[in-house]
Amino acid sequence: MIKKKPRVRTLMLILMLILFIGTVVWRVYSAQQQAELDIQPLAVTMAAVSWTQKPNTLNLTGTVEGITSAIISSRFAGKIEEIRVEDGQAVSTGTELLRLDTVELANAERIAQNNIRQAQANLNTAQTDYQRYYNLYAQQAVTKQQLESAQAKMITSQVEVDNAYANLNNAQKQIDDGSLRSPVNGVIANKTVTVGQVVSPGTALMTVEQIDQVYVVVNIEQKDIVTAKLGTAVTVKVDAYPEESFAGIIAVINPVAGSESRMFRVKIKVDNAGQLLKSGMFAQAALISGQTKSVLAVPRAAMMTQKGLHYVYVAENGQAKKTLVEIGDLIGDLLEIKAGIEEGRAVVIDNLDKIKDGDALVGEGGDSR
Structure with missing residues (x-):
C-alpha cells in the first residue's frame, strides 16, 4: 500500500496539469474568437x-418685428371696468379691447348739456334785449352807447353757447374714449392691466401687433451695405421652423449708420399670412450678393x-x-x-x-x- 501512494500523487498531478493546460487553451481560444468578433467591419x-x-450670400442675424406695433393707452385717468381680450387673441380694426368706468364722465356730459341750456337761455334774453334797444335807438329813445352795450351782451352770450357746446363735445369724446378700440388688424400682446386697476393717461396697457406682414430687422456693416438695395430678395429662416424658409424683400434702409456700431439698420418685409413668425423671434437672413462659386x-x-x-x-x-x-x-x-x-x-x-x-x-x- 505504501508503494502505490507515489503513483496516485503522480496521476493527480498529471490530471491537474492537463486541466490547467485545457483552461489556458480555452481562454486563449475564447479571446481569439472575441477579437475576431470585435474586428468585424x-x-x-x-x-x-x-x-x-x-451662392455668394451675405448671412445676417436679426429680430422679427410687427409691421405696426400699436401701443394702447388711455387719454385720461380712470378705473378699468372690463377687459375683452387676452394675449395672443386676433383682433380687427375697431374691436373693443377694454372699457373704463365712465360714470364721472357721464356726469360731466350732463353738466355740459345743462350749461348749454343755460347759455342758450341767456343768449335768447340777450338777443331780445338787443332787438328792443335797436328799435328804441331807431326812435332815438336810447343812446348809441346803450345799444352797443346790449349788442356786446348778445355777442358774449353767443360765445358762451359755443363754449358750452365745445364742453359737451369734449365730454362725449371722453365717454367714447372710455371704450378703447384696436386701431389696426393684429394680435394682442403685452397685456398688463386687470379689471379694477386705476390707470394714468399715456400708460401702456397692451399692444396690438400687426403680423400678417412682419419686418426682420438686421444691421449691416459698412463694407456690405452696397449689396443691400431696396427690393432685393432675401431668404429668412427661424429656429422654430428649421425646415421652412420665408421669402422677403428689403423694404427700408436707414441712410445713417449707428453712431456707435457704424452699422446700417435694414428692414426686410416678409409676408406672414400664417402668422408663424412672431415679434421678438431671432431670424437668419440670407442676402444673395453676387455670383455662385x-x-x-x-x-x-x-x-x-x-x-x-x-x-x-x-x-x-x-x-x-x-x-x-x-x-x-x-x-x-x-x-x-x-x-x-x-x-x-x-x-x-x-x-x-x-x-x-x-x-x-x-x-x-x-x-x-
Whole structure:
C-alpha cells in the first residue's frame, strides 16, 4: 500500500496539469474568437467629398418685428371696468379691447348739456334785449352807447353757447374714449392691466401687433451695405421652423449708420399670412450678393461637433479615421468644407454614434472602402 501512494500523487498531478493546460487553451481560444468578433467591419453608408455650387450670400442675424406695433393707452385717468381680450387673441380694426368706468364722465356730459341750456337761455334774453334797444335807438329813445352795450351782451352770450357746446363735445369724446378700440388688424400682446386697476393717461396697457406682414430687422456693416438695395430678395429662416424658409424683400434702409456700431439698420418685409413668425423671434437672413462659386462639401449628416470642434469619419484603407475639419456655410443639405479633407475622400454619414477611431468599415452593400 505504501508503494502505490507515489503513483496516485503522480496521476493527480498529471490530471491537474492537463486541466490547467485545457483552461489556458480555452481562454486563449475564447479571446481569439472575441477579437475576431470585435474586428468585424461595421456596415455604414458613405459619401464622397465633392464640389458644389455655393451662392455668394451675405448671412445676417436679426429680430422679427410687427409691421405696426400699436401701443394702447388711455387719454385720461380712470378705473378699468372690463377687459375683452387676452394675449395672443386676433383682433380687427375697431374691436373693443377694454372699457373704463365712465360714470364721472357721464356726469360731466350732463353738466355740459345743462350749461348749454343755460347759455342758450341767456343768449335768447340777450338777443331780445338787443332787438328792443335797436328799435328804441331807431326812435332815438336810447343812446348809441346803450345799444352797443346790449349788442356786446348778445355777442358774449353767443360765445358762451359755443363754449358750452365745445364742453359737451369734449365730454362725449371722453365717454367714447372710455371704450378703447384696436386701431389696426393684429394680435394682442403685452397685456398688463386687470379689471379694477386705476390707470394714468399715456400708460401702456397692451399692444396690438400687426403680423400678417412682419419686418426682420438686421444691421449691416459698412463694407456690405452696397449689396443691400431696396427690393432685393432675401431668404429668412427661424429656429422654430428649421425646415421652412420665408421669402422677403428689403423694404427700408436707414441712410445713417449707428453712431456707435457704424452699422446700417435694414428692414426686410416678409409676408406672414400664417402668422408663424412672431415679434421678438431671432431670424437668419440670407442676402444673395453676387455670383455662385464652387466649394467642397459633404452631407450635413457626416458632421460631428465636440467641444466646439468639427469632425468627420473618413474611410481610409477600410478603417474609420476621425478627421478634424474647418466648415463653412450650410448649402441645403450639404455643409461647406474649407479645410481638413480633399475631393473624392469617402466620409461616413450614418452610425456615427457607433464608430470609434480605427474601427473596420464596410460600405453599404458590402463594398469595403
